[in-house]
Amino acid sequence: MSFLKLRGVTRCFGTAAALDGVDLDAKSGSRTAIVGPSGCGKTTLLRLIAGFDQPDAGTISLNGKRLATAQHSVPAHRRGIGLVMQDGALFPHLSVAENIGFGLARRADDRNARIVELTRLVGLDDALLTRRPHQLSGGQQQRVALARALAMKPRIMLLDEPFSALDTGLRAETRKAVAALLGDAGITAILVTHDQEEALSFADQVAVMRDGRFLQVGPPREIYARPASAMVATFLGDALIVPARIEAGLARTPLGPIAIDDASPRADASVVLRPEQIVVEPVSGAPKSGDGPDALVREAEFAGAKTTMVLEIAGQEPSLAAAAPFAVTVTCFGGHRPMPGDRVRLRFTSAAYVLPSMQ
Numbered sequence: 030m031s032f033l034k035l036r037g038v039t040r041c042f043g044t045a046a047a048l049d050g051v052d053l054d055a056k057s058g059s060r061t062a063i064v065g066p067s068g069c070g071k072t073t074l075l076r077l078i079a080g081f082d083q084p085d086a087g088t089i090s091l092n093g094k095r096l097a098t099a100q101h102s103v104p105a106h107r108r109g110i111g112l113v114m115q116d117g118a119l120f121p122h123l124s125v126a127e128n129i130g131f132g133l134a135r136r137a138d139d140r141n142a143r144i145v146e147l148t149r150l151v152g153l154d155d156a157l158l159t160r161r162p163h164q165l166s167g168g169q170q171q172r173v174a175l176a177r178a179l180a181m182k183p184r185i186m187l188l189d190e191p192f193s194a195l196d197t198g199l200r201a202e203t204r205k206a207v208a209a210l211l212g213d214a215g216i217t218a219i220l221v222t223h224d225q226e227e228a229l230s231f232a233d234q235v236a237v238m239r240d241g242r243f244l245q246v247g248p249p250r251e252i253y254a255r256p257a258s259a260m261v262a263t264f265l266g267d268a269l270i271v272p273a274r275i276e277a278g279l280a281r282t283p284l285g286p287i288a289i290d291d292a293s294p295r296a297d298a299s300v301v302l303r304p305e306q307i308v309v310e311p312v313s314g315a316p317k318s319g320d321g322p323d324a325l326v327r328e329a330e331f332a333g334a335k336t337t338m339v340l341e342i343a344g345q346e347p348s349l350a351a352a353a354p355f356a357v358t359v360t361c362f363g364g365h366r367p368m369p370g371d372r373v374r375l376r377f378t379s380a381a382y383v384l385p386s387m388q
């Protein structure tokens with residue numbers, strides 16, 4: 030059963046709808062990531078769930094009880110919802126211990142023991158308890174913010190880009206630690222992020238948002254492999270999207286015929302290939318069966334494990350409305366690191382996915 034349930038949640042500022050009829054179901058103990066471009070409504074949604082703002086229409090329910098409608102709103106402090114923000118929002122004049130214990134009863138006998146317990150729970154050393162927030166690293170500050178939120182024993186933890194100020198290594202490490210901790214405590218988490226990798230690795234449910242609506246909601250593997258539209262495909266990672274005519278179980282494309290997932294014949298379609306399905310090799314000898322087209326490397330941006338290239342390919346399917354020569358941007362991983370001017374051959378290692386929608 031759904032623990033957190035949103036139905037038709039709408040919030041307008043002036044005439045513009047920041048949220049436009051959002052539905053969401055999150056099971057108890059699950060982790061949902063909301064991902065989308067800047068200004069699409071992610072923070073507005075978290076603020077409504079937290080109780081800092083009220084919907085103009087729709088309902089927000091938690092465990093079968095209504096938290097908010099346009100007419101009624103349970104105050105934020107009665108919702109049992111924790112919130113961790115991008116910058117941690119720690120109180121700068123308080124020590125780490127005072128920050129963590131902020132919401133705990135001052136006179137409680139076990140206050141200090143609970144602060145130490147929470148400190149250890151988030152992987153911090155007790156020695157940091159006397160420090161002020163500015164004497165901590167960004168990652169340590171985020172863990173203190175998390176401990177402070179956990180102290181209130183929330184039923185739901187809302188995380189608004191909590192890792193974005195951290196550098197890459199620390200970010201991945203903190204994210205993993207937080208996911209494990211929330212999982213162990215059985216706390217339902219809603220994470221807002223710009224970062225698709227973060228969304229896919231953190232969550233068991235990803236919601237892709239645009240212009241105040243969810244374009245697609247689903248498990249990370251499903252939504253990555255079977256995006257509902259080109260926008261979802263490109264938002265969740267690098268994608269090569271090519272126009273296609275689907276016939277006889279194959280996609281006829283400007284890159285030549287490409288094997289596809291099962292799909293019915295269609296004159297006007299698009300297929301998606303992810304970088305891990307594309308091998309870029311030096312041209313050697315005649316093409317073998319199953320090889321893709323040869324191409325000229327126009328641009329190549331080397332970024333360590335991956336190289337992103339603009340390739341020029343002699344259009345192979347003149348009936349498709351794609352300019353010949355056809356230019357594609359391809360990201361590939363692997364040992365071959367082509368340079369501009371090189372000739373390369375493409376090979377697709379698994380079937381492409383036919384997008385259900387042309388948008």
Ligand SMILES: Nc1ncnc2c1ncn2[C@@H]1O[C@H](COP(=O)(O)OP(=O)(O)OP(=O)(O)O)[C@@H](O)[C@H]1O
Pocket residue numbers: 042047065066067068069070071072073074223
């Ligand atoms: N208090 C407000 N008054 C007027 N407009 C607002 C208000 N809060 C948000 N908006 C508008 O609502 C839309 C959604 O904003 P929101 O902050 O939810 O987006 P976001 O997806 O969190 O963006 P970002 O990723 O940049 O933080 C934006 O167009 C924003 O300008």
